[in-house]
Amino acid sequence: MPRRDAEPVPCLLELALLHPDPDDMDWLVPTSPQEVMTRLLRGVYDEISASQRRVGSAVAAFEWYAGLGGQASASSEGMAIRVLDGPSRIQAALDEATAACTTEVLTVQPGGIRREHELSEGLHRALALRGRGVRMRDLYNHVARHGQGLLNYLELMGDAVEARTLDEVIDRLILFDRTVAFIPANADRTMALELRHPGLVEYLVTVFERLWRLAIPLTAPLPDTGLEGISHREQSIAALLAEGHQDAVIAERLGISVRTCRAHIARLSETLGAASRTQLGVRIAQVGLDRPRASSSEAEVISVSGVPRVPGAPGVPGQESPTGR
Structure with a gap:
């Protein structure tokens, strides 16, 4: 077609849908559809290629770090501090520590009267410990004395468990063989910390022992206030x-x-x-x-x-x- 006929539609040349005839520059000839498509999509193709290269690099890096993670998991028992996220992971870690315990368990159990279902949840671990001759010492609030469930639990456990009470105790703490400790990591106790650092564990043992000396044996009466009419x-x-x-x-x-x-x-x-x-x-x-x-x-x-x-x-x-x- 003559060039002058294409002047009202300049996009035909801009998009290279028409190009000059090499034999006569005043005439235009159509470009093949395949060539047009290749030219239009070249930029998109370059972007896709670059994205594929980035994906490949990310996958390679991920695989490398995943290999490091496997090595870390294999040696997790030696970690000084481990975060346990979720009740199932917390329970699994407690079961593992219970199975490895050979000497002593120290616990602080805040929260007042212990319900029957709370005591029964850990009863299998306590019985397993008693069967291996492990000694247990538990600290409770004074108000726990009024719970029949706790009294039944202690009667069942016999001399394997010694319990004392205080007006106030610290948040929950479980110590196995003075080598590993478990403490809550959030308010609703859906996360916990497993501590194996010797310095941290020794500090918590010291805290427990000082509270234990201040506490009153569960079998002993609470001291008289010395004030008429005040409990x-x-x-x-x-x-x-x-x-x-x-x-x-x-x-x-x-x-x-x-x-x-x-x-x-x-x-x-x-x-x-x-x-x-x-x-x-x-x-x-x-x-x-x-x-x-x-x-x-x-x-x-x-x-x-x-x-x-x-x-x-x-x-x-x-x-x-x-x-x-």
């Missing part, structure tokens, strides 16, 4: 109130529900004659509940009125014994 738990709540903690924090630290905590606070207010939380704080300080109590064997015991009295003297009429709750 040991109410004494603990009063001390935490004096530190400025909210009800929910106190309940969590003592292993009781918020509702139970508030009921104790109400009884404490009634016993101390406090009409408000502010007045309760003043009364707690007046009777000395904001600081460690002296032992009941000392000569002087303070009554709720703040007046010293001789041990063994009659209490305030109408008030129940501190051991009555």
Whole structure:
């Protein structure tokens, strides 16, 4: 076709759909479809080729790192800190540590009264340990004393398990043979840390032993508060109130529900004659509940009125014994 006829449609030349006739430059001839397609798709082809090369490099690098990962997995037992993600991995690691344990297991079990299903979940491990002569020591909150499930568990385990209680304990801790420890890694305990670093494990053993010396054997009664009408738990709540903690924090630290905590606070207010939380704080300080109590064997015991009295003297009429709750 003559060149002048193509001038109203310049894209035909721009896209090389037409090209000049070599024998007469005033005429244009069509380009073959295959040549046009090759030219138009050349840029796309170059991009695809570059992407394929990048994919190949990434695959090669991944395979190399995957080989390193296999070596790391093979030696995972020697890792100082291992993150266990998910209950199944945590359970598998605990079962493995239980099977390898030969001497001693130390545990801290926070959270108040232990439910039957919680105790039964780990019963098979405890029985296996007892069968191998492994000794176990467990720390609980004082409130765990009121759970029949724990008492049944300890009776079943016999002298293989020794249990003590404290007002407050640290978060969950399990130590096997003083060589490996397990602690929670998040609040809902869906992740855990397996610790094998000797320094870390020794530190946790020291923490446990110091708490153990402060704890009271489960078979021994809790000490008398020395205050008429105030139970040991109410004494603990009063001390935490004096530190400025909210009800929910106190309940969590003592292993009781918020509702139970508030009921104790109400009884404490009634016993101390406090009409408000502010007045309760003043009364707690007046009777000395904001600081460690002296032992009941000392000569002087303070009554709720703040007046010293001789041990063994009659209490305030109408008030129940501190051991009555």
